[in-house]
Amino acid sequence: MSTSAIRSVPGLALLTAGLMGSALVLALIVVPEDADQGISQRIFYIHVPIALTAYFCFGLGAWKALLLLWRGEERHDLESYVAIHQGTIFGALTLITGSIWAKASWGRWWLWSEDQLVLFLVLFLFYCAYFMLRFSLEDGPRRARSSAVYALFGVVLIPVSFLAIRLAEDLIHPTVFTRDGPQMSGSMFATFCVAWGAVTLLAYVLYRVELAGKRLDADLRDLREALP
Amino acid sequence: MSQGQYVAAAYGVVFAFVLVYVAIIAAKLVRLQRETAELLELVRRKDAATRRDPAPVVEARSEA
Numbered sequence: 001m002s003t004s005a006i007r008s009v010p011g012l013a014l015l016t017a018g019l020m021g022s023a024l025v026l027a028l029i030v031v032p033e034d035a036d037q038g039i040s041q042r043i044f045y046i047h048v049p050i051a052l053t054a055y056f057c058f059g060l061g062a063w064k065a066l067l068l069l070w071r072g073e074e075r076h077d078l079e080s081y082v083a084i085h086q087g088t089i090f091g092a093l094t095l096i097t098g099s100i101w102a103k104a105s106w107g108r109w110w111l112w113s114e115d116q117l118v119l120f121l122v123l124f125l126f127y128c129a130y131f132m133l134r135f136s137l138e139d140g141p142r143r144a145r146s147s148a149v150y151a152l153f154g155v156v157l158i159p160v161s162f163l164a165i166r167l168a169e170d171l172i173h174p175t176v177f178t179r180d181g182p183q184m185s186g187s188m189f190a191t192f193c194v195a196w197g198a199v200t201l202l203a204y205v206l207y208r209v210e211l212a213g214k215r216l217d218a219d220l221r222d223l224r225e226a227l228p
Numbered sequence: 229m230s231q232g233q234y235v236a237a238a239y240g241v242v243f244a245f246v247l248v249y250v251a252i253i254a255a256k257l258v259r260l261q262r263e264t265a266e267l268l269e270l271v272r273r274k275d276a277a278t279r280r281d282p283a284p285v286v287e288a289r290s291e292a
Contacts, residue, residue: 024239040231043238050242093245097238104234206249213256220263227270 009212012205019198026191034188040104045191047101049199051094051120055158057087057203058127062155065148077144078218080151082211084130086203091124119161126154 027045034041061083068076098117099109111117130150137143182189229237 028235028239038231039235042235046239046242089245089249093242096241100234100238100241104231202246209253213253213260216260217256220260220267223267224263227267227274 009205009208012201012208016198016201016205019194019201023191023195023198026194031187031191032185037105040101043097043101043104045195046199047094047097048192049196050090050097052196053199053203054087054090054094055162056200057083057090057207058123058158059155060207061087062151065151068144068148069152074141074144077147078214079211080148081134082207082214084127084151085210086207088124088127088131090199090203091120091127094120095124116161119157123154123157123161126157130154 023045027042031042031045033039061080064076064080064083067073068080098120102111102117103109130147133150134143134147137146182192184192
């Protein structure tokens with residue numbers, strides 16, 4: 001990561017804090033209560049942006065893995081790993097906030113009959129296994145290539161998980177975004193967009209910070225080995 | 229548990245996650261700072277030793 005890229009992190013972090021604060025005020029105070037679900041619908045403004053960010057992070061990890069296999073540049077291995085790590089964290093948050101929303105709306109923490117939930121869990125567990133594979137191999141080009149191939153396989157599950165809710169019609173999981181556009185009022189959609197922007201930016205800042213930390217760690221290790 | 233409490237729990241989980249993440253990053257920063265200080269100390273000691281005892285360099289030059 002270049003020095004200018006690291007320098008932009010404090011500014012981005014401040015912007016993230018501002019957007020997060022705005023999203024919280026909009027989602028919890030300003031936006032009107034949903035006529036159907038009541039107050040529990042407000043979980044939507046945090047749950048869906050987090051889920052979309054998890055998909056984005058897994059996709060970014062797969063893209064970086066493709067770049068590693070294509071161009072052979074070593075830096076993409078660490079970038080892919082950090083993106084998948086972020087995706088796994090946001091995936092865990094998706095499952096937790098989704099379970100809380102399910103309990104509030106359906107009276108159950110989890111429903112195994114829901115394809116959308118189960119497919120997201122499969123995607124999450126698939127990427128959890130990525131770390132088992134990665135840390136079972138010795139550091140080097142072989143580990144980088146094996147991890148990259150695994151990350152690329154996982155990306156197939158993203159559209160399957162995302163479209164599962166639209167492929168089946170007997171689901172009780174709410175479908176907000178249809179072919180006719182978002183099924184919500186203008187203020188609700190604006191709140192969702194602000195929350196989505198805030199969560200995406202948060203993930204990007206965390207990605208940058210974690211990547212910078214891991215690179216600094218690697219540089220210090222190299223320096224220690226270089227000193228007799 | 230009321231509906232409002234579930235909403236608070238969902239947002240609270242995300243807030244707690246951000247706090248834990250910042251704490252982990254802060255702990256890592258402290259470790260990196262300590263390691264950098266150790267390496268700096270190592271370089272300084274090595275530099276001081278080279279200045280005190282430059283004999284091997286002189287020997288190498290005389291052999292050449």
